[in-house]
Amino acid sequence: MSTPVLDVRGLAYAYPDGHQALFGVDLHVHEGERVALLGPNGAGKTTLVLHLNGILTAGAGSVSVSGLPVQKSHLQEIRRRVGVVFQDPDDQLFMPTVRQDVAFGPANHGVRGAELDRRVLDALDRVGMADFVDRPPHHLSFGQRRRVAVATVLAMEPEILVLDEPSSNLDPASRRELADIMRSLDVTVLMVTHDLPYALELCPRSVVLHDGVVAADGATLEMLTDAELMRANRLELPFGFDPAAAAAARDAAIGSLSD
Numbered sequence: 463m464s465t466p467v468l469d470v471r472g473l474a475y476a477y478p479d480g481h482q483a484l485f486g487v488d489l490h491v492h493e494g495e496r497v498a499l500l501g502p503n504g505a506g507k508t509t510l511v512l513h514l515n516g517i518l519t520a521g522a523g524s525v526s527v528s529g530l531p532v533q534k535s536h537l538q539e540i541r542r543r544v545g546v547v548f549q550d551p552d553d554q555l556f557m558p559t560v561r562q563d564v565a566f567g568p569a570n571h572g573v574r575g576a577e578l579d580r581r582v583l584d585a586l587d588r589v590g591m592a593d594f595v596d597r598p599p600h601h602l603s604f605g606q607r608r609r610v611a612v613a614t615v616l617a618m619e620p621e622i623l624v625l626d627e628p629s630s631n632l633d634p635a636s637r638r639e640l641a642d643i644m645r646s647l648d649v650t651v652l653m654v655t656h657d658l659p660y661a662l663e664l665c666p667r668s669v670v671l672h673d674g675v676v677a678a679d680g681a682t683l684e685m686l687t688d689a690e691l692m693r694a695n696r697l698e699l700p701f702g703f704d705p706a707a708a709a710a711a712r713d714a715a716i717g718s719l720s721d
């Protein structure tokens with residue numbers, strides 16, 4: 463198989479207060495895959511995500527992106543390759559206008575003039591927010607700010623898009639529209655989520671993290687129908703949700719689009 467775009471090997475990490483959050487995590491994601499990262503509260507999902515673009519530094523083990531190790535000397539290039547959309551859009555939006563927020567990353571990487579304008583408008587267009595380009599982000603709704611946060615990352619033209627609980631606090635239409643956006647993108651996606659129907663809809667593969675280790679890695683549908691695995695990892699489907707029926711509906715919808 464080809465070199466993984468995301469290659470995490472034996473990753474261990476303890477926070478400065480001594481709390482060990484990750485104990486030797488292995489994760490390999492190949493180009494074009496969409497993978498859900500599942501697991502109960504406190505499993506270590508966000509801690510893992512914070513290693514992918516060098517916000518945290520591995521205590522042991524390694525993380526590399528398209529063969530480039532995540533380390534201080536490569537951070538600028540790593541942050542171009544890995545776009546992280548945080549759970550709270552307000553962690554990502556801090557400029558007076560949407561345009562300035564979306565331009566911030568590429569401008570920092572030396573993109574200027576017409577190319578910068580193209581990047582900003584393309585990214586906003588992809589998330590359906592082009593009409594909001596001159597608005598202050600803090601005047602937008604939560605769902606609109608989440609879309610703009612996604613655009614700030616898309617404007618960097620990343621190889622991997624990492625999203626931390628992208629569907630949280632979205633109304634059903636916004637949740638579906640964000641799913642449409644993700645499906646339309648030609649990038650590798652790693653998505654942390656507690657929204658198991660969303661994982662099933664978008665990600666053929668899921669990885670379950672529990673107590674800082676990978677507890678399972680495989681087809682999302684198989685995981686969601688494995689009662690023992692679900693119970694052992696505190697994963698629960700919404701009341702009445704039938705994963706097999708949902709997967710069949712998803713496949714039928716994809717089939718009708720490609721007809």
Ligand SMILES: Nc1ncnc2c1ncn2[C@@H]1O[C@H](COP(=O)(O)OP(=O)(O)OP(=O)(O)O)[C@@H](O)[C@H]1O
Nearest residue numbers: 477479481483501502503504505506507508509510
């Ligand atoms: N800054 C910190 N200092 C010390 N311990 C921390 C810190 N941040 C997180 N932890 C601990 O590390 C463990 C993993 O936390 P993490 O946020 O990665 O979990 P998570 O899987 O993302 O959880 P959730 O689903 O609740 O978002 C938890 O036990 C948490 O209490």
